Amino acid sequence: MRNSTWFLTLIGTLLAISSLLVLHAAISRAGGGARLASNRELLRRLKLSDLCLFTEARYTRHPAMADRHAAFQDHPMALEHFPSGSLMSPPDFRREAP
Amino acid sequence: MNRRIERHRNILDFAISSLLRRKGKNLSLLAVYAFIVFIIASIVFFTQALKREATLLLEGAPDLVVQRMVAGRHDPIPITYGDKIAAIRGVSAVSPRLWGYYYDPFTGANFTLVASDDDPPAKESIYIGSGVARIMRLTTGVHWSLRGAKGTPAVFSVQKILPGNSELVASDLIQIREDDFRALFDFPLGRATDLAVVVGNKVEVPTIAAKISRQFPDTRPILKSEMLRTYDSVFDWRGGMVLVILSVAVLSFVLFAWDKATALSAEERKEIGILKSIGWETGDVLLLKSFEGMVISLTAYLVGVSVAYLHVFFFSASLFEHALKGWSVLYPRFGLTPVIDPYQLCVLFFLTVGPYTVATIVPSWLAATVDPDAAMRS
Structure with a gap:
């Protein structure tokens, strides 16, 4: 395999991993709403x-x-x-x- | 078009072969470079996520907290102040807050005790945070003896353990009934730790705070916006430890760039001389050297940023744990909701990839403009 092909594959893989992490961040933000809401409620209830x-x-x-x-x-x-x-x-x- | 792409790929092939000829040096360079990016990106991710969490959570905090000051120190406030504050136009409600600290001499941990009339525990019972349960090895239903202000033990039953995902808010918290709180600390009746004020129109909060200051010169109102601003300064770049980390990272990077910019080895000069003598243009040599710089910097950047994300959001920033824990015995274990700020990542990209690539090209340009014969003989 040519060196450039090897390198471009590596960069492509790293970019794919980065995109997955961006996707993970978006999904976590959407899913973290319930935890955030319950913590905010606890904070409000105890006046923290x-x-x-x-x-x-x-x-x-x-x-x-x-x-x-x-x-x-x-x-x-x-x-x-x-x-x-x-x-x-x-x-x-x-x-x-x- | 294809010819141009093929030409660039050929130069990229050659650049990678050239880097692989000095495998040891370049791999160690890549590792240190990626580590610097990792440290800076970890701080960026952690700080952004924490600030976002603080902003969203503290939306539920009181609009104003009024403390009483005696001889420059925080002192219990008379509850009668609350009645007068409630009479100020624009104030919707005033409620006393009763809270304090309990030092456990056996573990050396400090807990925060809060009395609340909203969903209070049963008489002589407490709700505890997950951190308290972990460090004291308590489960629901067991009894825990706390040492009262008069030295007598007060036994409480653990009625509930607050959920593990509330550690960022309540890890060290013990919720107790108001009468139990007063009895435990021998806290005077008619006084509270401070007062929480709810204001109907949020625009009026600063005006009401100014009125409270004038009416009660011995008090200090703290606005919700000020509470939020306090958390803006967490991991502030001017802060001691962060400044040290950033200085080390930036100085290491400057050292790299300086090494690259000044120490073009004799072998590299000779290589440039040979390339020029067999017909490479100066532009081709510069392209070759910029590709070498980009291969190292782009790989280090992508690896550093990805590992930093995993470190902060999958492993709860475990490398920062010792710094965050400090001398405290109870360390809250909280997960943060991931935040990726494209602006910060772009700044990091241009501050790392750009200077390194330039530092690679400049000495090569100087070497490429001299006579090939002289370059080969040098």
Whole structure:
């Protein structure tokens, strides 16, 4: 077999796999509706405001409820030492009374 | 037309033979290149899917959450604040939220306790998330003793385990009755952790938040849009660990390109000289070298992106697990709904395939423009 035929077959196969993955994404999105709806209902029922991504510290478990200075909240020299703190930056909002 | 295609195929044949002559070097190049694409594509897939999930899920979150601040710290809020907030024009409902954390000294895990009057468990019973059941090895009907605020144990019966597909929302959750919650934590009557506010017209939410801030200077309202924005910053490229990963990936890639751009081996120069001396045009040589670059970069891109998709959506991003888990004992096991963002993939394509192909062509062009005799002797 010519090298080019071998290479084009390889690229064709990889493109076919990529197309299957795109198809998988579309099917999963369509099928994930029920799970999403039940989770949203649970969130509404319990009035939750955060996702359960990181359970290691209060401010990473509920980042939307945390302070911007959350990493330093325990004492003035308490530097950020949780790995998840480097994956999620602190919230940039704070509404202070005028 | 056929002649032109045949000419290009012949050059492609030659390019692949040329790559196969340096099999070891090119295969290792392909592997590292594919790995870099895999890492970046995994972050892109994971982040996009998580952000989409957060946006869709947090649609069910309260429009506003009002916290009370005392000396700069979050403090239980008097429920009477809720009555006054409910009187603000535009507010549909205000309900107190009772939630807190429970640290289990035996496992070292932190759980989130939530009291809700909507479908509450029976007296002295709890609903638990799948993560809690997994780590505490609990099943429905068994009893679990929690240590109360006064040091006395409080025994609860596990009435229900929340479904496994709700781990992204409730993995570490323990749902408890309000009176049990107050008794367990000795939580003062007339106070709540914070207040959830429902606003009829969503456009008015910022105005109502400003009114609450003015009326209750010791409170801090948090808008739903702000909760959503918080999750926009997950895996933000400026974040510590992601910045490190991206820097390593980009620097490795620059190193590749630099190696390619500067270190055209003597053997490759000689090869170009021979090709020119037997009648190849400069354009043919450039086409040959761009095909060599494309064979490597296109294969690496397609392999890297496909494996990244499998990694994130079939194997739950297991390589990121240690980074996500951190020091936490309870790690939620959640599957994400796949999201493919064509824009991000196109950017990744042009940032990887383009520069590499250019880096392959430039030194070859320089070598191809010199005299064949000089190139062969170099």
